[in-house]
Amino acid sequence: MALVDSSWQFTRAVTRKPGRSVVNGLRAVDVGAPDFDLLMTHHAAYIHALRQAGAEVIELEAEEEFPDALFVEDTALCLPEGVILMRPGAPSRLGEVDVIAEHLAPLFPRMARISGPGTIEAGDILTTPREVLVGQSARTNSDGIAELASLLESWGRTLREVPVPEGVLHFKTDCSLLDGKTILSTQRLADTGVFDSYKVILTAQGEEAAANAIRYNDYVIMPEGFPKTTESLRQAGYLVTCVGNSECAKLDGGMSCLSLRF
Numbered sequence: 059m060a061l062v063d064s065s066w067q068f069t070r071a072v073t074r075k076p077g078r079s080v081v082n083g084l085r086a087v088d089v090g091a092p093d094f095d096l097l098m099t100h101h102a103a104y105i106h107a108l109r110q111a112g113a114e115v116i117e118l119e120a121e122e123e124f125p126d127a128l129f130v131e132d133t134a135l136c137l138p139e140g141v142i143l144m145r146p147g148a149p150s151r152l153g154e155v156d157v158i159a160e161h162l163a164p165l166f167p168r169m170a171r172i173s174g175p176g177t178i179e180a181g182d183i184l185t186t187p188r189e190v191l192v193g194q195s196a197r198t199n200s201d202g203i204a205e206l207a208s209l210l211e212s213w214g215r216t217l218r219e220v221p222v223p224e225g226v227l228h229f230k231t232d233c234s235l236l237d238g239k240t241i242l243s244t245q246r247l248a249d250t251g252v253f254d255s256y257k258v259i260l261t262a263q264g265e266e267a268a269a270n271a272i273r274y275n276d277y278v279i280m281p282e283g284f285p286k287t288t289e290s291l292r293q294a295g296y297l298v299t300c301v302g303n304s305e306c307a308k309l310d311g312g313m314s315c316l317s318l319r320f
């Protein structure tokens with residue numbers, strides 16, 4: 059049997075139903091509130107795509123108190139060795155960690171937690187087979203990264219701190235893992251040299267928002283509306299599924315943010 063690469067071969071995913079309060083979610087630039095019904099349609103398509111890729115999807119109930127709670131990715135780093143609960147840098151998102159912790163505890167062999175004072179959101183974390191890349195952003199600071207580094211060291215993992223381009227919410231807003239050796243990245247992030255030891259496929263010019271995709275088993279799940287990048291991934295041999303993301307994009311959310319995969 060082929061070895062499993064735990065950075066993109068998974069069996070489960072956790073998602074959270076969007077609450078009505080999602081229309082009040084955080085956003086860097088206000089381009090109008092998301093259309094709730096369309097967002098729900100996109101969310102259902104996203105879950106369908108995960109299932110198509112072989113995921114057992116655990117759908118958590120909506121949390122009206124936390125408008126951004128559908129973006130479950132930011133609350134935890136999931137590894138085969140265990141789960142590490144994050145400490146979001148957005149004050150309105152801090153409480154999301156407690157409400158997800160109880161669901162994650164039974165699914166992992168062990169659980170650890172970033173206790174602070176630093177902050178870190180898992181949207182800034184990209185796990186590859188050989189290292190855990192963590193971007194310092196407006197949400198993730200050096201104290202948060204240092205605390206994660208020491209936890210990961212005790213789990214035998216190496217953390218590398220990396221830059222996040224100015225004005226970009228999270229490190230993974232601009233990149234995704236396509237397989238153990240290949241990264242999908244925007245030009246501006248690749249230009250920092252961060253992926254010099256990887257093979258890089260660039261998003262097409264003007265399609266930077268296509269960079270936040272997920273590799274889940276045989277599939278790359280990416281946002282709809284980026285034909286050039288979709289085509290170059292298909293040309294490179296990837297099996298691509300596109301899912302509508304126009305409404306989550308109004309809240310700076312994309313494919314990775316909507317699930318925890320393990």
Ligand code: CIR
Binds near residue numbers: 148182
């Ligand atoms: C936020 O600003 O926190 C949310 N509106 C979007 C979070 C997106 N999460 C991610 O990129 N991992």
